[in-house]
Amino acid sequence: MNRRSILISATAATLLGAAIYFWASERTTPAEIPTLSMRAGSANASSEFLNAQKAVDFYRDEIRKHPAAAKNYVELAQLFLQESRVTGRHHEYMPKARYLIDKALSYDPENYDARIVKASMLMTLHRFTEAREIAHEAVKRNPHSATAYGVLCDALVETGRYEEAVKTCDRMLSLRPDLRSYSRASYIRELYGHDDGAVEAMKLAADAGVFGQENRAWALYNLGKLFLSEGKLDTAAYIFNGIIEERPDYAYAMAGEAQVKRAKGEYQEAVDLLAKAYQIAPEHLFVEQLADLYRSGGQTKSADGVAKIVLQAYEQHERDGWNVNREYAMFCANQGINLQESLERAKKEFETRPDNIDVLETYAWTLLKVGRPREAVPLVEKAMRLNTKSFTLHYHAGVIYSAAGMQDEAQKYFAQAQTENPCMKIFCVASGQSRIF
Helix, strand or coil: CCHHHHHHHHHHHHHHHHHHHHHHCCCCCCCCCCCCCCCCHHHHHCHHHHHHHHHHHHHHHHHHHCCCCHHHHHHHHHHHHHHHHHHCCHHHHHHHHHHHHHHHHHHCCCCHHHHHHHHHHHHHCCCHHHHHHHHHHHHHHCCCCHHHHHHHHHHHHHCCCHHHHHHHHHHHHHHCCCHHHHHHHHHHHHHCCCHHHHHHHHHHHHHCCCCCCHHHHHHHHHHHHHHHHCCCHHHHHHHHHHHHHHCCCCHHHHHHHHHHHHHCCCHHHHHHHHHHHHHHCCCHHHHHHHHHHHHHCCCHHHHHHHHHHHHHHHHHHHHCCCCCHHHHHHHHHHHCCCHHHHHHHHHHHHHHCCCCHHHHHHHHHHHHHCCCHHHHHHHHHHHCCCCCCCHHHHHHHHHHHHHCCCHHHHHHHHHHHHHHCCCHHHHHCCCCCCCCC
């Protein structure tokens, strides 16, 4: 066994250990008043975690004193949602938060804040239509709530109502120009192909955050991804490294840096970074990226092993009430596994969200993977209607047109993908994607 194989095997073993810890974590029905768990490593000593502990203890005590006061349940639920986001331990904290919101609504069914938090939780669970209905009602009840407009904006985007989302985002910006509204404006600009405007808005979002806090790190991570998607590797790396200087061991920044390493051909460094990111925060995104990295590097056995961990994560998400149809379908299509189930899931999601461009791209790609490219053509065309500058979308379009015998269109979109990201070949030629450069 050569040195590279030994390193990869060691990394896979480390990842498996993290996965075992992840699956063993708490996913039972929460205690009467849920508690906060310790974070990994040095994060337990951070002022952020210590403040979170104090706040959790305070609201647990308030619930004991005033068990029928809905406000205390809502506040505690929001603390757990934030901890879920910071640590990636969704299977522990989401059930706790849902339990608390249900308790709040049992005491006060029309509690405005509880319903907003419920809508936000439904967004996290990818139950977008339900979230949109609650957010619409919330905006009607309080047309001056920026938070309600934010949830509604997200739900409109995910259900493919992009023009309404633009208006909703503008309203949110007028009410409260802050990190949350600027970051939403950035994403909408990106969707419409206004990449310079997207960068500008995300910079404003990051500048509106507090140094070292998770929400600023998240905004900077998304800023780095904008540059990464354009193939501006050095700029992206500078941003990701800067995040880690502000917030050491921020897993998403490590994953971003891993993609930079991959684009530069530093394969093992990318593997190690993704494995470390997953140890810190058990987000299945990191193992999805690792499976793709192994697959593109010809490490089929390692890719298959990591893919099993990803599929287990999807199963657990579904047991916890998540909708992962689109994510499952795209992952398996890219990995060349479970293709018939991927198609069925993509079709099911399309029937629910027929106007969302990510859903359209996923459905088109799964049709291509099962040998039905002509059926995929109108779907991928609709997915491109916003003029989004997505090199993966245009690469997929090129493959679909080529397989459908439409070579002129295929070459047009291959060229467009290459223009949008000069590193496109590295990211797209993987996992059985059929064009060879």
